[in-house]
Each structure stands twice: as structure tokens, then as C-alpha cells.
Amino acid sequence: MKARIPLLAPERAAAVRGAYAEAQRAKRLRTLGGGAILLVLCLVAAFMAEVSPVRFAEGIPRFLNYFSNLVPTLSLANFRADMAEWYWGINRWTRLLLDTILIAYTGTIIGTLVGGYLSFVAAGTLNGSKWLVFATRRLLEFCRTVPEIVFALVFIVAFGLGPLPGVMAIALHTIGALGKLFSEVNENASLKPVEGVLSTGAGWHAAMIFGVLPQVLPNFVSYALLRFEVNIRGAAVMGFVGAGGIGQELVTAIRQFYYSDISAILIMIIATVMIVDILTERLRHAIQGREGQ
Numbered sequence: 001m002k003a004r005i006p007l008l009a010p011e012r013a014a015a016v017r018g019a020y021a022e023a024q025r026a027k028r029l030r031t032l033g034g035g036a037i038l039l040v041l042c043l044v045a046a047f048m049a050e051v052s053p054v055r056f057a058e059g060i061p062r063f064l065n066y067f068s069n070l071v072p073t074l075s076l077a078n079f080r081a082d083m084a085e086w087y088w089g090i091n092r093w094t095r096l097l098l099d100t101i102l103i104a105y106t107g108t109i110i111g112t113l114v115g116g117y118l119s120f121v122a123a124g125t126l127n128g129s130k131w132l133v134f135a136t137r138r139l140l141e142f143c144r145t146v147p148e149i150v151f152a153l154v155f156i157v158a159f160g161l162g163p164l165p166g167v168m169a170i171a172l173h174t175i176g177a178l179g180k181l182f183s184e185v186n187e188n189a190s191l192k193p194v195e196g197v198l199s200t201g202a203g204w205h206a207a208m209i210f211g212v213l214p215q216v217l218p219n220f221v222s223y224a225l226l227r228f229e230v231n232i233r234g235a236a237v238m239g240f241v242g243a244g245g246i247g248q249e250l251v252t253a254i255r256q257f258y259y260s261d262i263s264a265i266l267i268m269i270i271a272t273v274m275i276v277d278i279l280t281e282r283l284r285h286a287i288q289g290r291e292g293q
Contacts, residue, residue, distance in 0.1 A: 070263040087264050093249060097268055100245035101276075103166045103238065104231035110167070111174025112224045115140075118175065119182030120208045126186055126194070137183075144176025148234050152243045166243030170231050181223050182216070189215045218287050225280040232276055236269055 155165035194211035239247020253261035
């Protein structure tokens, strides 16, 4: 037997319809008002930034033309010869790309180790010294706020051209980024294992190693792998200022308008990032699967 839906009295139904229509009008007014405010803010920002719609429209054809120049001439009849001409510097570019990966890898390892240690100091639930927590957090903020390329320029002045400034720049930025993420993970860790370790007479470092680290290690590894992907792109940019790697070759090709070299190097960088992304994603899933079990 079907249940009957009671009908409202005509006066009550009219009042409900009127209230609903009023609520809809108020919602539309709020949406239009918010959109108008957003449009005004965008126009103000564009005016202050000296954005010219005319220049933007004029630049679009040049932008598209630049990318069309990057496409090499390939034909089925001479495909092998065209590919060989396109990737004429494959051996040199591969070595430089390997340098970029090693710069990112070394910087990530150093940043993970140092940032991991500082994350325990920066966690308010694990460190009773408020001034030390405050100072460590400000240090981590400084490391992640200054762009990597600025660090690289400073280290190039101090140590000269080469991979070392790139490694140090990536390591410093990674310390700040991972130290922040790790500290938040540490603050969510259970304190019962820490209290158990401390009850045996162990010190603070032992409590962190045996009481907290086993809980947070899977998250540490996952964040470090994500950061490694980011650092590969960062290491490629480091070469723009002379910090080694494939970026130095890329910026040379850009400055000299070697379009085919630009596209060849970009494809190699993109392919490398995609491969690393797939491998690290599978590794993260494997770690998370073991953690769930």
C-alpha cells in the first residue's frame, strides 16, 4: 500500500513557494554580487600589473608561431635520418639529463634527512621548548620561502658554476618544504609509544626514533618521493643560471633559437618526469598498501 504524501493547505503552500522564490532570488543576487566583485578585482589587478589586452591579442600569433617552429620536419621516407638529425646530441643530452636526475636525487636525500630531523624539533607535541619550536619553524619557513633559483645564484657566487650549487639549492628548499610536512605528520602521531619509550629511561632522541618514527615513516617516504618529482623539474631550471644539468643546454638553445634542439630537450625532460612519476607512484602505492595491511 502506497503511503500518501499529505498536501499543504493552499495558504501554507503559497507561503512556502514565496519563501522558496525569495531564497532563490537572494542566492542569485549573492552570486551576481560575488561575480561582480571578482570581476572588479581582476580589472584592478590587471590595471596595476599593466596588463594590456591589445598586447595580449597581438602576442597570441607570435606565441603559436613559436611553438609551430618547435615541431621538426619528419617524413616517412627519411624518418630515420630525420630523427638522427633531430636528436643529433642525444649522447650529450642524456649525460646532462642524468646529471639533472642526480642533482635532484642528492638534494632530495639531504633535504629529507635534515628536514626529517628538524620536523621532530618543530612539532609542538613532541618538543616542550616553545622557543625552539618557534625558531625551527621560522627556519623552515625561510628555507621554503626563498626560491630555489635564488639559492642557486647565491651558491654560484660562492662556489662557482657546476652541480654543487644546484644540489645545495634544492637541498635547502627541500628542507623547508618537507620539514613543514613532516612536522604536521609528527603532531598527529600517537604519544603513547613515546611515553612507553621514555618510561624506560631513554632520552628524547630514542623516543623519536623508536616511538614516533615507525608511525610516520610511510608518510615520510611518500612525501619524499613526491618531492623528488618536483626536484627533477627544479634541477632542470637550475641549469638556467649555470648550476649544471640539462637546463644549461636548454637555455643555450633557447637563446640561440635552435628550435629543433629546444623541442628535443623538452621531450626528453617531459619523458623523464613522466617515467619518474609512474615509478614513484607505484612505489607510494606499494608502501601505502603495506601500511594498510
